[in-house]
Amino acid sequence: MTTNAGKFFILDTNILLHDPLAFLNFDEHNVVIPMVVLEELDNIKDRNRDVSREARVAIRSLEEVLKEATPEEIVAGVPLNRVQGEHTANGTLAIFPDYQLEQTESVLSLAENDHRIIQAALEIQRERSPAGVVLVTKDINMRLKAKGAGMKYVDDYRTDQLIDDIRLLTKGFYKFEGDFWSQVGEVQTQQEGRDAYHTVSRELLPQVFANEYIIDSTNNFAARVEEYDSETVTLMDLSVERMMSYGAWGVHPKNIYQAMALHALLDTSMDMVTLTGPAGSGKTFLALSAALQMVVEQGIYEKIIVTRNTPEIAESIGYLPGTEEEKMAPWLSAITDSLEALHKQDESMESSLNYIMKKANIQFKSLNFMRGRSIQNAIVILDEAQNLTASQLKTLITRCGENTKLVVSGNLAQIDSYYLTAVTSGLTYIVERFKDYPGSATINLNGVVRSPLAKFAEEHL
Structure with a gap:
């Protein structure tokens, strides 16, 4: 032969x-x-x-x-x-x-x-x-x-690589230079309750995606794509002032990027929200505050499941002492740190944390043990997703059942895997694959808000 x-x-x-x-x-x-x-x-x-x-x-x-x-x-x-x-x-x-x-x-x-x-x-x-x-x-x-x-x-194996340059990855929003309305010609506006919908020419947004946010550099306009065809795009006017006043579990956005993220996180029509951005931009903090708001305050979901893959591809967790949640604790310190920050002003922070962990039914799970499960009525927070392959992310996404919201966060500049790069990461793959899915939104949190030190390090190191 x-x-x-x-x-x-x-x-x-x-x-x-x-x-x-x-x-x-x-x-x-x-x-x-x-x-x-x-x-x-x-x-x-x-x-x-x-x-x-x-x-x-x-x-x-x-x-x-x-x-x-x-x-x-x-x-x-x-x-x-x-x-x-x-x-x-x-x-x-x-x-x-x-x-x-x-x-x-x-x-x-x-x-x-x-x-x-x-x-x-x-x-x-x-x-x-x-x-x-x-x-x-x-x-x-x-x-x-x-x-x-x-x-x-x-x-490298590039079959599941959708882009050649990470700079081409969609950010989940489009920013107009200058004032948005000065660049708009004919527009039709329709009022539905407190919401206004503007229909503009497709020529204004030729590369538009479902649920893409639209802002301008004057910080006077913010909207989200509701629907589009070959000729027109319909935008839901969000009002920058209203978005900046959003709150979840006592947390308010510090910039327009966090405001867009919080808007998507609190929107129950969004089955999946993907948050990308540098360390210190507020990805985990916003995801957890929104989850607590929707589970404890609003009762929309019954529990919060927090997961991530552990270093060394999560293979050695079985050798750590304790239950699955106790084994996962070292890898999920970002979540516990965020919980502490949310309740640091309480009279007894430890008592508050224990109460919230029980009230919100927060569960720490290893990604290795998610296969075969069907997750219902929950918010799933997947942290550090940049270290996962597309196949691993598919495993988790297909576990999400009825009334489940998935929040995926990661920083493509901090990949620890031996085999992944920014363009081959599973996080990049799902951002591209889901960018036009009507039940998902992606936000790139542009800007470090953790501290001046963290911001300087992100920009200069």
Whole structure:
């Protein structure tokens, strides 16, 4: 059996953990998986880790493609067009027997699995020359080592990367320079109760999105996109003065960006609100104050669930003492810090915190244990979302059931994952995917309000 005339893509283990069906996303090209990758998947599949499920799915998917092929066909490449389902794969899938390679002084040591994968890629590059051979890995350091070892082409997995430049990521609002009304021609205004709706030409907002906020640099105008078509855009006038007077659990916005965030957080028609921005911009503080307002004061929801992925991909929480909530406490100190700040003026802060924790039914949950759950009548606050993949975020979003509001917050400048960048983060992915969903809103909190020191550090360090 011969392979297609396309390129050859060698997949690292982390690609299949990131997307178990990644081998179906290379169109007419040929996918090669070194044997050591299968060994790593086998070692991961039975561990008590969040990625163990992805490892099992990847193994089952590979077996489905290769189960009827002979050993010779598996090495040569099995056509992917035999795989059922919605995909455009028309190339081949092969397993490369890297254990047959002899270690020489001219290549990297085989002591590490990464080095075995790189040596396999180098051998395939030699065998398939002059065809293009690309090593695909999300490990930045491995990409550097592979280039240094002689790989001509090394790349990240970009199928779920929706933008090439983080500066292109939608902020959830559009800011007009100068006065908004001076730039508007014909407008139709309709009054419904206390709300005014303005219909303007689409030419004024050619790149408009659902629930996008509109402001101007004079701070005299603020509105939100209600609906639009190819010719017109209808804006709900929010009134800057009214927005700046909003309050939740005693908290009031300090700038127009926080005002837009608080407006979206308190709007029960918004199933998901995504808050991005620098450290100290008020993401967690606003999310928690709005949640307390809607659970304790208004009784719209029954509980608050706070979650995040822990460092080291949240794998070691089981070794910490105590219950799940006690284990999660070190990773959720931002929430407890915000609770303390909200009640620091109380006569007995500790008593107030205990009362609020019970009254609002605040639960700390590990993201690892969210799979399989169905969350009802709750506000879910997902903190530090910049360290999650699109697959991990999908796991949580699909857990949200009836009368549940999801608040996702993160700072794309503080990614701790070895495999993610600002453009490949799951936070970036959902901001782009949900920017035109009528039940969601995104706000980039522009400006640090924590302290002058924090603001200076964010701007100058």
